[in-house]
Amino acid sequence: MAYNIPEKYQDLTPAPQLDKKTLNKMVWLSCFLQASFNYERMQACGWLWGMLPGLQKIHTNKEDLKASMAHNLDFLNTHPFLVTFVMGIVLSLEQNKADTATIRSVRISAAGPLGGIGDALFWLTLVPITAGLTANMAMEGQIIGAVLFLIIFNAVQFAVRFGLMYWSYGLGTKAVTLLTSSAKEFTRAASILGIFVVGGLIANYGGTSLRIVVGDPAINIQGLLDGVLPKLIPLLITLGIYVLIKKGWTPVKCIILILVVGILGCAFGIWTGDSKAMDADGNTIPGGYTPLVEWYQLPEEPAE
């Protein structure tokens, strides 16, 4: 990354409050949070797209807009319906021209926990209830089931999107003005929270593990590693990539490395991976896939 994101914006005068029209536009764009979802940054680019109407109004200085856009491309994963809460908070920080490190830390700290809350609220509660009730109507051949589902689901969705945006923007604007007197200390505290959450993210989202089973009776290598430290491999990979990026590797280079190691590893049955493929009888494949080179035998009942 040749471009270094500056610590401070050039224009440090707080921008005027955003008007309703801009905020509403951002709420609508928030529906496309996952439009460019990918494995590396997840929702980052969709997030930036949604933030742009506000960012363009706030950063009239072109250099500041560049800096803001660059750091708003950080890894982000939150719940798509709750994202406007994060948008409101981040907008209020941007508006008050907080340090870029502060904004980055606050963003990841607010976004991470919301992901879990949103999954529990929407995917595990709202959808099963509404879709469950309406699916029974559909099974009797009534289209009203589908119509009811769409109406209820989207009414809740947009009430949440709009409500959170206005609430958190107001809340953030009030809180930020209190903190501007101790900006340096605030940046430090935000970084502590941010890095704490990143540590949590590594353990929470890190799914990489080993598939290898050796010996007779079978020894599960991953089981041994878990005895040392669960999620050791995700932690080691993250640290390894951190070192590579510090050395000047570009993210693309890191991704290609991961892709090669991932596919080669699965050719030899090293990594766990789910191909979701089935054999001729429609049964799933034991261990998720059949390696190209089979040099060990999975036991009949693979250990979880």
Next chain:
Amino acid sequence: MGDISIIQALLVFVVAFIMGIDQFSFLESLYQPIVTCPIIGAILGNFELGIVVGGAYQLIQIGSMPIGGAQPPNAILGGIMATIFAVSLDMEATADGVGAAMGLAIPFAVFGQYAVTLTFTFMSGMMAKADKYAEEANVKGIRNINFLEMAVLGCLFGVLAVAGLYGGTALGETLKDFSYQFSWVMAGLDAAGGAMKFVGFAILMKVMMSGEMWGFLLAGFAMALICAANASTAGATLLLCAFVGAAIAIYDFTTQTKIKQNAGAGAGFVGGDQDGI
């Protein structure tokens, strides 16, 4: 069903295109089988059967929602193909009658999943381009990257659905064999996809990391492990991490601001250290 008109094929493509996008963006509810299946049923001339397939598929689908980046075999192609099979095989419009259609649709649902995996992998590479657009403050470039993924996903889903419409169960068998033969490639993409987020984490760390921060990184890691190990706290892992992290951060903030105030008061007496003696 027999003959499929060009218009029907075109409509199926359009529906699959829209639903392929809607599963991640836009309303995130149109793609549910309860909505998609009746539309496909109507296109193929059997609206009522579509409604029933939609209801049945929806009940299967509940409980396998895409959560936290993990993806079940794709509900959209599964639902579309289940409807196509139910209509073409003229199944009875009851929950039991359409059961077989679900099974026939599974290979297509698996391929729908592959389309998503490939797109997410490809778009990881596009993030370097996004970085470049951001550094140039190129607003249109950022928008176009979002349009690009939506177009790619939509087209892949459209093509798979139309191929399924013409290919039917024979194509389903071919797809099944193919995915069985090359299961290690797709498992490799799955494993690699799961590890790519570590690049995103490493970029974040590059910004925030400094000597004393390492302790907080490991503390957060430990906190998440402990929460995840306990079934009753596992769902709230990141929220609990944020609570503990916030406690530490607030304490640090209070201490640091007090230190600053005291330093300022002391400096007033001795003339100020910052002045260089």
